[in-house]
Amino acid sequence: MNKRWTIGKIKEFVEKNSDSKLLTTEYHGFSQKLLFKCSCGTNFEKTFTKFKNNNQRKCDVCQPPKESR
Numbered sequence: 463m464n465k466r467w468t469i470g471k472i473k474e475f476v477e478k479n480s481d482s483k484l485l486t487t488e489y490h491g492f493s494q495k496l497l498f499k500c501s502c503g504t505n506f507e508k509t510f511t512k513f514k515n516n517n518q519r520k521c522d523v524c525q526p527p528k529e530s531r
């Protein structure tokens with residue numbers, strides 16, 4: 463939780479742990495929405511917390527936000 467994330471580390475994490483790419487070049491904190499590019503070519507915005515902790519690592523088309531059962 464106290465781990466300091468830099469834009470470089472986030473980019474690395476994104477590339478290693480997903481098919482998406484990070485387009486944002488500056489990181490200001492957990493509440494900031496970062497811009498990603500999904501492997502399908504769609505850009506999407508998400509906070510890094512959601513991306514990492516909630517496993518939301520694709521755009522809303524490939525991975526719809528609602529988890530209905």
Ligand SMILES: [Zn+2]
Nearest residue numbers: 500502521524
């Ligand atoms: Zn997608």
